[in-house]
Every structure is written in C-alpha cells, then in structure tokens.
Amino acid sequence: MPSIIRIQDVSKSYTRDSFEIPVLNNITLNIEEGEFLALMGPSGSGKTTLLNLIAGIDKPDSGKVIIADTEISALNESALAKWRANNVGFIFQFYNLIPVLTAYENVELPLLLTHLNKAERRKHVETALEIVGLKDRMAHYPKQLSGGQEQRVAIARAIVTDPLIIVGDEPTGDLDKNSAEEILTLMERLNKEFKKTVLIVTHDPHAADRAHRTRYIDKGDLVEAL
Amino acid sequence: MKVFKLIFKNSLRHKLRTFLTILGISIAVVAFGILRTVVTAWHAGVDASAANRLITRQAVSFIFPLPYTYREKIANIPGVDQVTFANWFQGVYIDKNQFFPRLAVEAETFIDVYPEYLVSKNELNTFKKERNSCIVGADIAKQYNLKIGDLMTIEGDIYPGDWQFIIRGIYKPRDKTTDGTGMFFHWNYLNEKLEKDSPARAGDVGWYIIRISNPEKSAEISNEIDALFKNSNAETKTETERAFQQGFLASTSAIITAMNFMSFVIIGIIMLVLGNTMIMAARERTREYAVMKTLGFSAKHLVGLILGESVFISMLGGGVGLFLLFPVVEGFAQVIPKNFFPIFNLEPITVILAVSSALLIGIVSSIFPIQRALRTKIVDGFRFVG
Numbered sequence: 144m145p146s147i148i149r150i151q152d153v154s155k156s157y158t159r160d161s162f163e164i165p166v167l168n169n170i171t172l173n174i175e176e177g178e179f180l181a182l183m184g185p186s187g188s189g190k191t192t193l194l195n196l197i198a199g200i201d202k203p204d205s206g207k208v209i210i211a212d213t214e215i216s217a218l219n220e221s222a223l224a225k226w227r228a229n230n231v232g233f234i235f236q237f238y239n240l241i242p243v244l245t246a247y248e249n250v251e252l253p254l255l256l257t258h259l260n261k262a263e264r265r266k267h268v269e270t271a272l273e274i275v276g277l278k279d280r281m282a283h284y285p286k287q288l289s290g291g292q293e294q295r296v297a298i299a300r301a302i303v304t305d306p307l308i309i310v311g312d313e314p315t316g317d318l319d320k321n322s323a324e325e326i327l328t329l330m331e332r333l334n335k336e337f338k339k340t341v342l343i344v345t346h347d348p349h350a351a352d353r354a355h356r357t358r359y360i361d362k363g364d365l366v367e368a369l
Numbered sequence: 370m371k372v373f374k375l376i377f378k379n380s381l382r383h384k385l386r387t388f389l390t391i392l393g394i395s396i397a398v399v400a401f402g403i404l405r406t407v408v409t410a411w412h413a414g415v416d417a418s419a420a421n422r423l424i425t426r427q428a429v430s431f432i433f434p435l436p437y438t439y440r441e442k443i444a445n446i447p448g449v450d451q452v453t454f455a456n457w458f459q460g461v462y463i464d465k466n467q468f469f470p471r472l473a474v475e476a477e478t479f480i481d482v483y484p485e486y487l488v489s490k491n492e493l494n495t496f497k498k499e500r501n502s503c504i505v506g507a508d509i510a511k512q513y514n515l516k517i518g519d520l521m522t523i524e525g526d527i528y529p530g531d532w533q534f535i536i537r538g539i540y541k542p543r544d545k546t547t548d549g550t551g552m553f554f555h556w557n558y559l560n561e562k563l564e565k566d567s568p569a570r571a572g573d574v575g576w577y578i579i580r581i582s583n584p585e586k587s588a589e590i591s592n593e594i595d596a597l598f599k600n601s602n603a604e605t606k607t608e609t610e611r612a613f614q615q616g617f618l619a620s621t622s623a624i625i626t627a628m629n630f631m632s633f634v635i636i637g638i639i640m641l642v643l644g645n646t647m648i649m650a651a652r653e654r655t656r657e658y659a660v661m662k663t664l665g666f667s668a669k670h671l672v673g674l675i676l677g678e679s680v681f682i683s684m685l686g687g688g689v690g691l692f693l694l695f696p697v698v699e700g701f702a703q704v705i706p707k708n709f710f711p712i713f714n715l716e717p718i719t720v721i722l723a724v725s726s727a728l729l730i731g732i733v734s735s736i737f738p739i740q741r742a743l744r745t746k747i748v749d750g751f752r753f754v755g
C-alpha cells in the first residue's frame with residue numbers, strides 16, 4: 144500500500160534579522176494510511192515546522208510534500224487553502240477556538256466553506272460533538288468550558304469535515320493528566336474507529352505510547368532515537 | 370450561523386470601545402451635517418438672487434453714494450425694464466442687537482423689481498401714498514409682534530434723528546430662498562428730511578437696482594451703464610445681483626470656505642479614529658485569523674469579515690448621527706437669524722454626503738487591518754503574541 148503522506152528531501156529555514164536559521168535538513172518520511180504517528184524531540188528542533196508543512200500551512204524551501212497523490216508543496220496559496228479545508232483537521236495546543244462563537248458555531252465554522260445547507264450542517268456538527276461527548280454543551284462559549292472540554296470542541300471542529308488526516312501540535316500540552324488521557328483516547332478512537340491517519344507532536348512519552356510509531360527530530364534531522 | 374453573525378459578534382467584543390467609536394462617528398456626522406448645512410444654506414442665498422437684476426454701485430466702494438440724477442440716464446438704456454434704488458438706512462431698532470436690513474427705497478418701483486416680496490395690492494397702494502409708511506417682512510412682523518398700523522421708532526445712526534414709520538404693509542416671502550426679514554420705507558421721506566437738516570447729503574442714492582428683460586445681455590448692459598458715468602466724479606460699477614451678493618459676502622465667503630474645508634477634516638479625523646479601532650481589533654485577532662486561514666478561509670472571507678465589521682460600525686455611527694442631525698439642524702434653524710440664512714434646511718445632498726462619508730470611513734478604516742491580516746502568514750500568526 145502506498146504511503147498517504149510522503150515527505151521527500153524536505154528542507155526549511157527561517158530568516159530572522161537577516162540571519163538564515165536552518166530548521167529542517169533534508170527530511171524524508173513516509174506515513175501509511177491509517178497510521179498513528181508521534182513526533183518527539185527537544186524544543187526548537189523543528190517539530191511544529193514539519194507538522195505545518197504536512198498540514199499545508201507552510202511551504203518547504205526545497206523537497207516535496209505529497210499527500211494522497213497531491214503534491215501540496217507545489218500548490219498556490221488559494222489552492223492550498225481549499226486543499227486544507229477538505230483534507231486536514233488541525234488540533235492546536237491552545238485549542239484556538241473563536242471566543243465569540245459557541246461550541247456549536249465553532250464546530251460549524253469549517254462547514255461554512257462547504258455547500259452544505261443549514262440542516263445538513265446541523266447534522267454534521269451534532270455528530271461531531273456527539274463523538275467528543277459534548278453535545279449537551281453546544282450552546283456554551285469557550286470561556287464557559289474547561290481546557291479539556293475546549294480541546295474536545297477543537298477536535299470536533301477538526302473532524303467535522305471528515306478530513307483525510309488529523310494533525311495535532313502538542314494537543315495535550317496544556318492539559319492536566321486526566322484531560323490529557325481523555326484527549327488521547329479520543330484521538331486513538333479517531334484512528335481505530337474512523338480510520339483516520341493521525342499525526343501528533345508531543346513532549347509527553349505517555350502520549351507517544353498511544354501511537355503506533357514514534358519518530359524523533361533533533362536539530363532539524365530525523366533520527367531513530369534520542 | 371452566517372458570516373454576518375460573526376461580524377456582529379466581533380463588533381460587540383469590546384462593547385465600550387465599540388460604543389465610544391460609534392459615538393465618535395455620530396458626533397462627527399452631526400458636526401459634518403451642520404457645517405454642510407451652513408455651506409449649502411449660504412449657497413442657496415446666493416442662488417436665490419435673480420439673474421435678471423443688475424446692481425449699480427459706486428465704483429470705489431459700496432459705501433459711497435450715487436447721484437439721484439443717474440436714475441433717468443440708466444432708465445433710458447435699451448434693454449432696461451425698470452430702475453429702482455435703495456439706501457442703507459440701518460439705525461437702531463429697540464437695541465443694537467436687533468439686526469435686520471432697513472432700507473430707504475423708491476416706493477413707487479421697489480416691489481416691481483422685487484416680485485419675490487409678496488404684498489397685497491391694497492397694502493402696497495396705501496404704502497405708496499403715505500410718505501412716512503413702511504413695509505416689513507412677515508418674519509419681522511412675527512418676531513416683534515408687529516401689525517399693520519403699528520408705529521416703528523428707529524433711532525438713526527447713519528442718518529441721525531428719531532425716525533417714526535407707520536407699518537402699512539407686511540410682505541410674505543415668495544419662496545424659501547426669499548428673505549422675510551426686510552424693512553422698507555420711502556426714500557423721499559428720508560430725502561426731504563436731509564434737504565432740511567443736511568442739504569449736502571440730500572439727493573443721494575445708495576445703489577441702483579435694474580431689472581433687464583434679457584439676462585443674457587447683463588454683461589453688455591452693465592458695461593453700457595458704467596460707460597455712461599465714466600470720468601464723472603461718481604463712476605459706477607455694475608454687476609449681476611449674484612456677483613454683487615458674492616462680493617458683498619466676501620468675508621462670509623472665507624468663513625464658508627473654512628467650514629467647507631473643516632467638514633472634510635472632520636471626516637478625515639474620524640477615519641483615523643475608526644481606523645485605530647479596527648487596527649487594534651485586527652491585531653488582537655491575529656491568532657484567530659490564522660485559525661480561520663488554517664481552516665481554509667481565504668483572503669476574500671477575511672476581507673468580508675474585517676470590511677464588514679468596519680462598515681457595520683461606521684454605518685451604525687452614521688445612522689445615529691443622522692438621527693440626531695435632524696433635530697439639531699431644526700434647533701439651529703430656530704436660533705440662527707433668518708436674514709443670515711433665509712433657508713436653513715437639512716438638504717438631501719447633505720444627508721447623502723453624510724451617509725456616503727460614513728460608508729467611506731468604514732471602507733478606508735478597514736484598509737490597514739485587512740492588509741495586515743492578509744500579509745501575516747499563518748505560521749507567523751500563530752507565533753504572534755499581542
């Protein structure tokens with residue numbers, strides 16, 4: 144079976160105060176469809192940068208990122224935006240919900256870009272909130288929810304469009320142990336039950352334990368172990 | 370949920386800030402509206418002047434008189450329909466603060482040349498017959514509670530002495546642009562007194578008003594009149610009433626120009642105020658815009674969101690301002706002396722200008738925040754710490 148995510152010889156550097164900082168050095172990595180992969184590594188090693196390239200919110204300086212036959216590293220800005228809307232569910236460390244929107248409206252947000260009508264959107268939103276166990280909190284605003292609940296709403300928002308891959312950048316990084324467990328169980332379920340390809344960046348070895356496979360990044364290089 | 374709802378919710382995020390911004394915009398719209406109303410009222414006054422009337426005055430200055438003997442010579446020029454004349458009498462009525470034009474006029478012809486002053490035939494005839502009678506405007510009659518037959522006592526200043534006039538007519542302004550605050554009496558009455566008391570000043574006329582049959586000939590006839598008195602010791606300057614009005618109000622005109630300018634300065638200032646609000650808002654939402662972009666929202670969505678909020682706030686401010694503007698202008702109209710601005714109305718053009726200014730404020734204020742939101746790359750948006 145071909146890999147769903149193919150990263151070929153990807154390099155990326157950032158320029159700060161006219162200094163060029165190399166962040167990723169010739170990374171090559173394949174991820175299979177239905178895989179649950181954890182990325183670990185020290186702070187500043189380039190984990191987020193790699194995740195962003197896979198999620199199509201940044202572009203490599205060289206090399207290719209191919210996801211399910213689409214070379215996303217070659218797409219232009221607007222094509223990439225469309226591609227993200229259809230293919231990626233993103234979960235952030237700090238949830239990043241829109242504070243003026245209710246849980247329901249936050250989850251509905253990505254669906255506004257689809258052709259679904261109001262009733263169809265409602266069905267999708269309710270299903271997604273049901274999966275994360277927050278259907279009874281639909282009308283709540285983010286500030287009325289706990290951190291764990293906020294992250295579950297964010298997960299509902301990530302899955303509501305039924306994306307191909309789900310990426311999480313330290314999705315449990317800001318949560319207590321119990322909430323973190325809940326979130327990891329949920330992500331495991333998305334992987335097993337809904338057959339999603341899941342990719343998370345984490346500092347937490349317990350979190351990495353849930354994954355099928357863990358890869359390490361050190362100073363921009365992919366390594367087998369630290 | 371639609372984008373509209375998000376715009377609405379976004380604008381209510383900082384209720385106090387939004388409220389103050391809306392208040393600022395509405396005050397600006399009120400100020401703008403008042404200034405514009407003054408400007409249009411002034412222009413309306415100039416526009417009200419008839420195109421078929423010429424004014425002949427002393428060439429050196431309006432304050433020097435012309436000989437009465439010119440009347441006949443002007444009347445003989447072809448194309449001249451009717452000639453009348455007036456003297457600026459002024460005087461003090463009740464006290465120095467009561468300002469309205471008081472003129473000594475040629476009783477026989479004055480109303481002929483000024484058909485916009487509507488006087489009944491009866492009243493006009495009685496006025497023409499009684500040498501010490503006068504006609505006052507309806508606004509003056511109302512303001513000072515004057516009736517036909519009442520006595521008006523005026524203390525002379527340019528022409529010293531105690532002057533008494535019996536009101537024999539009250540004229541109504543024909544239309545809104547007509548001044549309803551005039552007072553006219555017989556030049557003959559004035560002249561007779563001068564012949565007795567100071568004969569050197571007798572036989573003089575302030576200015577001539579000439580009605581011509583063809584307004585297109587105004588330049589030609591004006592030149593003819595002035596040529597007639599060239600090299601005399603009272604040369605004349607003849608121009609259309611409109612040009613005369615503008616010249617007479619030259620000093621006012623400078624103020625009007627300043628007001629005109631100020632009205633747009635206000636718009637500029639309020640643009641900066643809303644612009645500042647919008648920039649602050651967009652800055653605080655840097656992360657949210659990054660989230661929305663990540664979810665697949667494109668430039669046009671963000672433009673709609675930011676522009677929508679900016680226009681929403683500016684139109685709300687504009688609406689409130691307009692709502693307040695009507696009673697405010699109404700109030701101004703009550704206190705402003707009528708003879709300064711015979712018509713002081715909120716013109717449709719002012720309303721249109723105010724609304725389009727509010728719209729413009731909304732659009733312009735969103736330019737920088739939109740530019741910023743679009744330029745910020747997603748990864749930088751997430752790393753941004755406000």
Ligand SMILES: Nc1ncnc2c1ncn2[C@@H]1O[C@H](COP(=O)(O)OP(=O)(O)OP(=O)(O)O)[C@@H](O)[C@H]1O
Pocket residue numbers: 157158159164166184185186187188189190191192193748749752
């Ligand atoms: N948008 C950017 N502009 C400039 N420099 C950046 C940018 N993003 C990342 N960097 C730099 O690239 C390097 C790698 O950053 P990255 O966020 O990928 O690290 P990380 O492994 O996710 O670290 P952490 O565990 O702290 O999140 C860091 O030195 C960081 O300062």
Ligand SMILES: [Mg+2]
Pocket residue numbers: 190191192312
């Ligand atoms: Mg990181």
